[in-house]
Amino acid sequence: MIDRIASGFHPFVLPFMFGMVFVLGYCVYGIIKILCQLPAEDRRRFFISLVTPKTFVKNIWDIFANCLLHVKLWKRNKLLGYMHSSIAFGWFMIILLGHLEVIFFIPDRIHLFYYPIFFNFFVAENEATVGGAVMFFLMDFFLLVILSGIALAIIKRVRSRLFGMRRTTRPSFLDTIGLYSLWAIFPLRLLAESLTADISGGSFLTLSHNWLFRQILIDHTDLMLPTWWAYSIALGVFMTVLPFTRYMHIPAEMMLIPMRNAGLCIRNARRGFARVEVFSCPNCGVCIDACPMSVRKANIKDATVYLNRQIRRNNEKRIEEISDKCLLCGKCTVVCQVGVEGNVMRVAQRATRKYAINQDFACVDVAPMKEKVAGEGNVLYFAGCMTHLTPSIKKATLSVLDKAGVRYKLMDPDGGVCCGRPMLLAGRFDQATELFKRNVEIIKASGCDTLLLSCPICYKMFRDHYGKVLGGVSGAASGSGAGASGAAVPVLDGIRIVHHSEYFAELVAAGRLRPQMTPDTRYVFHDPCELGRGEGIYEQPREVIRSVGTLVEAAKNLQESICCGGSLGSLSLGFDKREPITRNSLANLCVENPDTIVTACPLCQSTFGRYSSVPVKDLSQVLDESLA
Amino acid sequence: MDFGFGFSPSSAADLDKIDLSLYHRMEKVAPDIRTCMGCGSCSATCTGAPFSGMSLRKVILAIQRGKEREAREMLSGCMLCGKCTMVCPRGINTRNLIISLCRYWDSDKREYDFSREVEVKI
Structure with a gap:
């Protein structure tokens, strides 16, 4: 193996170096900024989780499985999964193998950033040696994998329906630049390595192309340097625009995963964890098809992907429109591949608003209601506002309870206090807490051991937020999706919170x-x-x-x-x-x-x-x- | 001595003299305020009504009559439960109307507090 360039430098590496230094600098700046924005307690938790062996291993595995292999995407859509993992994992392997090549063949050049990327230009290695043959084969193999992914990406851009997506996101101007430069990188690399293959060695892909070029071109060496330049420029452009495009999700997701594993959650609408979630959005547009509002074309621009984009642009008017319109059904959160919580993010935006009139509910006196519920019966049935509006449900529920011989009493026979969830969803947490406290007073006064609810809205509120208001231990602390069938039913301060569907299933x-x-x-x-x-x-x-x-x-x-x-x-x-x-x-x-x-x-x-x-x-x- | 009656200031609104600036401003931020026909379905279903006398019909009427204090008092009893929206025969998004009233009562400006740190879990 020969170092072709004695100085180990050629000016064509400069565009790449500029992009690389810029993107690394930006990421370091971003990480420091995000860490400073986190509340001190969250920051501590995050650092501790980074050094805890269990979460450390989990972080590494999650990053590997989600950022490189895209396991979640594979499960959802195999074609999209292959497309993303071929590019991500293939690129990762090419970078890794590039470094290994430098370490194996010319370890004294490892301090040069660009050597692993432009190895074939700087080093003439022979594929006749075992090391060279294996390395070059792997390099060509992964390059082919990436190129297949890029080909799929181009097809997807033209016909997204072939990939099972009815609608995709409209890329912004900078996204388009990032997209085209990303598409250009790998064909240019193939071209550059192929033209150099008869000097620096190659494998099945590059050598065969080299043979082809030698047949059709009079002097293929003329084109060698321009293609390396083009390859470097494509890399440089991609990395320079990366922080301002959707491709920012690549570094951001690597930060989001450890933060989520540390148990952090959104505490501020725009800073800290929320910011990382916004930057982690890959703009894939899976949430557009998932959103129930997308049946109307006018609502497409209100999907979570566009909320994230507007937050990045600080477009307050659109942020407000998008977050107010959402039904908060949570489907975008379920389908999101990186785990951006579109519904929580919207409530966080709503919570930033200041109101001229703030309800305090001082006038809500629950003493008479407390008197009414005190008495016999260990099941307390709370119908809730919506059930009062559909009295047939209340009637049927009570009838079923009678037929089962359950001793129950009503918490709100003449209308009660709202559970507080509508207030919570409107981002008015203080008001929701006030309402909630009053309901808790009534429940406690009843001396019941089971709180039965026929409205899932109330049910979720009581189950998830009861502990927090009272400072007690919440059985549903793990949050949404915790209680799959057969899972333990949360018992809060000795009171079991149960939805009528669960309760009836048990009675049956x-x-x-x-x-x-x-x-x-x-x-x-x-x-x-x-x-x-x-x-x-x-x-x-x-x-x-x-x-x-x-x-x-x-x-x-x-x-x-x-x-x-x-x-x-x-x-x-x-x-x-x-x-x-x-x-x-x-x-x-x-x-x-x-x-x-x-x-x-x-x-x-x-x-x-x-x-x-x-x-x-x-x-x-x-x-x-x-x-x- | 209790005569069974008393003197209280008249509650009649003099439409020539009252200040309707609030109503006109609200017409802009919440145009639905003009759609209401005063049927009272919202008042009949209101969860907050038994505690605070909240009645959206009356709130709208009070704003139209320049009685800002009464309207404000009633609004502060709303629990946002949304029953009024479901029963409104005019299809008014009453929750949005109430939220807009509460938010823009003092000024049209959208005000935010981005520094607020609170655990958001829904």
Whole structure:
């Protein structure tokens, strides 16, 4: 092996060096800035988690699996998974192998940044040696892998439907520059290495191309230097624009993963953890197809990917529009490959607003209600606002409880205090806490051991936020999706919080309820956002339905169920704008032609009921009818 | 001595003299305020009403009559539960209307507090 250039330098490396130094400098600056923005307690937690062996190993594995191999994407869409992992992992391997080549063949040049990248220009190695043959083969192999990924990327840009994506994100101007320079890098590398292959050695890909060039060109060495220049310029351009494009997700995700593993969460709408999430968004646009609002073309620009883009641009007007419109169904968070929490991010934006009128609820006196609930019965049933608006659900629930012989009492027979979730979703945490405290007072005064709820909105609120307000130990501390079927039901200060779907499933399983099975009736279950994605309750309502009839499934169900469109999460969507969302969700539910649509949320029931040609019933109603 | 009646200031609004600047400003930030036909469905379903006398119908009326204090008092009893939105026959997004009223009561300007640090979990 020969060092071709005695000085070990050629001016064509300068564009690459400039880009490299710039992007590294920017990342170091970004990391320091983000760390400074974190609250002291979070910062401590983050540093401790970095040196804890368990999280350290988890971080490395997660970064490897998600940033390089894109395991999550593979599971979702194999073609997209291959495309991303071929580019990411292939590029990583080329960089790694480049360094190994320098270490093996000319270790005294390892201090030169650009040597591993432009190895074939600077070093003439012979593929006749074992080391050279293996290395060059691997280099060519991974280059081929990347080129196949790039080819797929180009096809995807033209026809995204081939990749199962109806819509993709419109790239911004700088994104386009980043995109084209990224596409150019690897073909140029192939060209440069091929033209140099008869001097510096190569393998199956580069040598064969070299042979081809020698056949068709009079003097291929003339083109050698210009292609190396072009390769270096493409790299330089890509790295220089990287911080201002979607490709910033590459370094940002490597920061997001350890931060999430350290248990950090969004505390400020724009700084710290939220900032890292925004920069981690790869603009892939998976959230656009997932968003229930996307049925209307006008709403496409309100998907999470565009929220992240507007936050990066500090466009307050658009940030406000996007965060107010969202239904907060949480589907974008579920489908997001990097784990950007679109719904939490929006609530964080809402929480930054200042109001002229701040409710304090001093006038809400719960003493009379406390007196009413004190008495016999260990199950306390809280109907909640929405159930009061759909009294048939309340009636059916009470009827089922009577038939099962449950001793219960009502928490809000004449109307109660709102659970506080609508306030929470509007970003008004202090007001939500005030409402919540009052409900807790009533619950405590009742002396019950089970709090039964028929509204998933209240249910999620009580289950997730009870501990925090009272400073007690919350059983659902791990947050959303914790309670998959069969998981421990949280017991908070001795009071069990239970949704009626869970409770009825238990009563049926225990034989306290014996519903009449009618196999001819086909039911489809709609997973309400708060119950399914929110609390991970999918199986219990289905068990109840299976005991009364035949259960069929919707096209998209469980985690990917489509919001009914009635959600309280959206502040600005009016009735007329919600109708297409509801109709789309209904069409999704009716693919198997069910006789009845069953849901477990009064809000979903009333929203669907408005437009559905198929009867829409609550789980309690279906169960009650079968018990007659 | 209690005669069973008393003297209180008249609650009649003199439409020529009252200050309607708030109403006109609110028409801009929350145009729905003009759509209301005063049916009172919102008041009938209101969760906050038993505690604070909140009634969106009355709030709108009070703003139209220049009675800012009454309207403000009622608004501070709203729990944002959204039942009024679901029953409104005019399809008014009442929650958005209330939020806009609460936010822009004093000025049209959007004000933010970006320094606030609070754990956001929903």
